[in-house]
Amino acid sequence: MGSLPYLAVCGQNIHNYAQDRLQKVSTxxxxxxxxxxxxxxxxxxxxxxxxxxVPSANGTDPSSSVQLDGSVATTARPATLPPSNGNRAAAxxxxxxxxxxxxxxxxxxxxxxxDERIMxxxxxxxxxxxxxxxxxxxxxxxxxxxxxxxxxxxxxxRLGRRWQLIASKRMPEASGDIRQIAGQPVFVPLYSxxxxxxxxxxxxxxxxxxxxxxxxxxxRHLLASHAANYSKGILSEILDFVMGKGLxxxxxxxxxxxxxxxxxxxxxxYIASMIGMFGRCNLKGLSLLEESAGxxxxxxxxxxxxxxxxxxxxxxxxxxxxxxxxxxxxxxxAVYTVLREAEYRSTAFVPYWRxxxxxxxxxxxQRCKEALKTINTTLDGLVAKCRRLVDxxxxxxxxxxxxxxxxxxxxxxxxxxxQISSKQxxxxxxxxxxxxxxxxxxxLTWTVYCLVLNPQYMPRLQExxxxxxxxxxxTLENVKELAFTTRVINEGMRMYxxxxxxxxxxxxxxxxxxxxxxxxxxxxxxxxxxHRSPRLWHQPDVFDPERFNVKGPIPNETTxxxxxxxxxxxxxxxxGDQFALFEAVVSLAMLVRRFTFSIGPExxxxxxxxxxxxxTKQGLYVTLTKRSTP
Ligand code: HEM
Numbered sequence: 001m002g003s004l005p006y007l008a009v010c011g012q013n014i015h016n017y018a019q020d021r022l023q024k025v026s027t028x029x030x031x032x033x034x035x036x037x038x039x040x041x042x043x044x045x046x047x048x049x050x051x052x053x054v055p056s057a058n059g060t061d062p063s064s065s066v067q068l069d070g071s072v073a074t075t076a077r078p079a080t081l082p083p084s085n086g087n088r089a090a091a092x093x094x095x096x097x098x099x100x101x102x103x104x105x106x107x108x109x110x111x112x113x114x115d116e117r118i119m120x121x122x123x124x125x126x127x128x129x130x131x132x133x134x135x136x137x138x139x140x141x142x143x144x145x146x147x148x149x150x151x152x153x154x155x156x157x158r159l160g161r162r163w164q165l166i167a168s169k170r171m172p173e174a175s176g177d178i179r180q181i182a183g184q185p186v187f188v189p190l191y192s193x194x195x196x197x198x199x200x201x202x203x204x205x206x207x208x209x210x211x212x213x214x215x216x217x218x219x220r221h222l223l224a225s226h227a228a229n230y231s232k233g234i235l236s237e238i239l240d241f242v243m244g245k246g247l248x249x250x251x252x253x254x255x256x257x258x259x260x261x262x263x264x265x266x267x268x269x270y271i272a273s274m275i276g277m278f279g280r281c282n283l284k285g286l287s288l289l290e291e292s293a294g295x296x297x298x299x300x301x302x303x304x305x306x307x308x309x310x311x312x313x314x315x316x317x318x319x320x321x322x323x324x325x326x327x328x329x330x331x332x333x334a335v336y337t338v339l340r341e342a343e344y345r346s347t348a349f350v351p352y353w354r355x356x357x358x359x360x361x362x363x364x365x366q367r368c369k370e371a372l373k374t375i376n377t378t379l380d381g382l383v384a385k386c387r388r389l390v391d392x393x394x395x396x397x398x399x400x401x402x403x404x405x406x407x408x409x410x411x412x413x414x415x416x417x418x419q420i421s422s423k424q425x426x427x428x429x430x431x432x433x434x435x436x437x438x439x440x441x442x443x444l445t446w447t448v449y450c451l452v453l454n455p456q457y458m459p460r461l462q463e464x465x466x467x468x469x470x471x472x473x474x475t476l477e478n479v480k481e482l483a484f485t486t487r488v489i490n491e492g493m494r495m496y497x498x499x500x501x502x503x504x505x506x507x508x509x510x511x512x513x514x515x516x517x518x519x520x521x522x523x524x525x526x527x528x529x530x531h532r533s534p535r536l537w538h539q540p541d542v543f544d545p546e547r548f549n550v551k552g553p554i555p556n557e558t559t560x561x562x563x564x565x566x567x568x569x570x571x572x573x574x575x576g577d578q579f580a581l582f583e584a585v586v587s588l589a590m591l592v593r594r595f596t597f598s599i600g601p602e603x604x605x606x607x608x609x610x611x612x613x614x615x616t617k618q619g620l621y622v623t624l625t626k627r628s629t630p
Contacts, residue, residue, distance in 0.1 A: 131160040171515040172197040175204040185610035187500040187528040194529045200513040210522045214529035216562035218513045224570035233505025238345045246431025265412035269400045272476040273407050278586040279473030281312050293624040300619040305441040313436040318382045319408040334371035341368045343611020379426050390414045439498045440580050442613040447492025450543040465589045487545040489584045493566035498613040500528040536563040595624040
C-alpha cells in the first residue's frame with residue numbers, strides 16, 4: 001500500500017522526482033489547512049473538534065503557541081519555577097540527567113531553515129556530474145555557426161542524455177557537512193530529506209554513509225522476507241558495552257539460541273500474572289500523584305513514567321524491587337548512568353570510548369565503568385538468590401512454568417535448565433531491562449502529551465475505564481475490554497514510535513527498491529517517516545485514535561501492511577510487545593480513572609530530544625486534577 005508510487009520512481013530522473021515530491025508535499029500541506037486552523041484558534045485545549053498540536057513531522061512544534069494556549073511552548077521558564085525540579089512532585093526523585101544528548105528546539109527556528117536548505121538542493125547530489133560539467137561546452141558549441149561545432153554539440157547532448165539515464169538509476173543521494181544535521185534528533189532531518197529524495201536514498205555526511213528507508217514494502221523486505229541478509233550492524237557495536245550478546249544486538253546463532261530460550265518465558269500465564277503486578281505498581285505511583293495533585297504541584301510525567309516502568313521491569317525480569325518511585329539508590333543511579341551512556345554513544349559521531357585507556361582517563365567513561373560494575377554485582381546477587389530458590393523447589397518444569405514466589409523471567413530461565421554462561425545471562429537480563437524500560441515510559445509520556453493537547457478524547461476514554469475497571473486493578477480480561485484505551489496507546493505509538501529509527505547492516509549485496517545496496521551498507525529504517533508519511537496516512541500529524549477501528553484487531557505491522565510498526569516486524573520483532581502494550585494500557589487506564597490533566601501556563605515548553613527513544617527536552621509538566629468518580 002502506497003509503496004507502488006514510491007517504487008515507480010526508480011527509473012525516473014531524480015530531479016523530476018524531487019520536484020514532483022515537493023509539489024505533493026505542498027499540496028498536502030495545503031489540504032491540512034483545516035487542522036492548522038483548528039490549532040490556531042486554540043480549540044485543542046477547549047476540547048472542540050479534532051484539532052491537534054503535537055510536534056510535527058519535521059520535528060518542530062508548529063502549534064507551539066496554540067498547543068498550550070499560546071503560553072507554554074513559547075513561554076520561557078518563569079522566574080517562579082526553579083531551574084531544577086522545584087515544581088515537581090516532592091515525593092518523586094529528580095529525573096536522571098541526559099548529558100551530551102542532542103535537542104531540537106520547540107519553536108524550531110533552526111529546523112525550518114534546514115528544510116528550506118534541503119529543498120533548495122543544497123545537500124543534493126543528483127543527476128550526472130559529467131553531464132553537468134559538459135553542459136557549458138555543449139551550449140557554447142551549439143552557438144557555433146560551423147557545422148562541425150553543432151554536430152559536436154549534438155553528440156554531447158546525446159551522451160548527456162545517456163549519462164543522465166545512468167545517473168537516474170543510481171540511488172538518490174543527499175550529501176553535505178555532518179554539522180548540518182548535528183544538534184537535532186536524527187529522525188527530524190531524515191523526514192525532510194525523505195520528502196525530497198523519496199522512500200529510499202543514500203545519506204552521505206563526511207565519511208558516514210547510510211541508506212535511509214521510508215517505504216513499507218522495502219521495510220517488509222528488510223525485516224521479514226529478506227531479514228537473514230541483514231544484521232544489527234552499528235547497533236551491536238554501540239551496545240556491546242552494556243548488552244554484550246543480548247537479544248537486541250546479537251546476530252546469527254547466538255541470537256537464534258537466545259531468542260528460542262527467552263521467548264517461551266513470556267507465556268500467557270506469565271503475562272496474566274504481570275498484569276496484577278502492573279496494577280500494584282501503579283497504585284503505589286498513583287498515591288504519590290495524589291499527594292502532588294492535592295498540593296497543586298505539577299508533575300514531571302516523563303520522570304514519573306520512567307520510574308514506574310523501571311519498578312515494573314525490575315520485578316518482571318529478575319524479581320528486583322527497585323522502588324525507584326520512592327527512593328534513589330546506587331543501583332538506580334547506575335542503571336540511568338548506563339542508559340544515558342548507551343544513548344550518548346548512539347548519537348555521538350566520534351567513538352572516542354574505543355580509544356585505549358578511555359575508560360580510565362575520561363571521567364564519564366569511568367563513571368560508566370563503575371555503574372556497570374554496580375549493576376553486574378547486583379545481577380550476580382539476584383542470579384545466585386534465584387538459583388538457590390530453584391534448587392530448593394520441587395515444582396515440575398512445564399511449558400507455562402510460573403513460580404508463585406518469584407514469577408520472573410530469570411526464574412523461568414534457570415528453572416528451564418537453560419545452560420548458559422553467567423556473562424550471557426547477565427547480557428540477557430540487561431537487554432530485557434533496557435528494552436522494556438524506557439520504551440514503555442516514552443510511549444506513556446507522549447501518549448499523555450497527545451491527550452493533554454486533544455482532551456476531546458478524554459470523556460470516551462474515561463467512560464470506558466469507569467465502566468470496565470472502576471477503581472480496581474485490571475485483570476487480563478479487563479484489559480482486553482479496554483479497546484478504546486488500547487487505540488489511544490496505538491495512536492500514541494504511531495505519532496511517537498520508540499525507537500523512531502531501526503538500524504540494519506547488509507550482510508551481502510541486495511537490491512532495495514530497485515537500487516543496489518552493497519555488503520556492509522548501513523541502513524536506517526525510519527519508522528518515524530513511515531508513521532508520519534502523508535502518502536500513507538490521512539492527516540498524519542493529527543492525533544486521532546479513531547483512525548484505528550476500535551472493533552477491529554489491534555493494529556500492527558501485518559494488519560497495517562508495514563506502514564505501522566510500533567514493535568518492529570519479522571523475526572526480530574519485539575518479544576515484549578504484548579507485555580508492553582498491556583503495561584501501557586493498565587497504566588493509562590488507572591491514571592485517567594483518577595485524574596484529568598492539563599499543562600499550566602508556567603510549565604516549560606514541550607519539545608523532543610532523542611537518544612534510543614524520544615525524550616522530552618525539558619520534561620512534561622502536567623497539572624493533575626482529581627476526578628470525582630462514580
Ligand atoms: C512500548 C514498549 C516497547 C516498544 C515500543 C518496543 C519496541 C521494540 C522494537 C521496535 C523492536 C525491534 C527492534 C529492531 O527490529 O531493531 C524491539 C525489539 C525487542 N524488544 Fe521491545 N519494545 C517495547 C517493550 C519491550 C519489553 C517490555 C521487552 C521485554 C520484556 C522488550 C524486549 C525486546 C527485545 C528482547 C527485542 C529484541 C528482539 C530480537 O531482536 O530478537 N521490549 N522492541
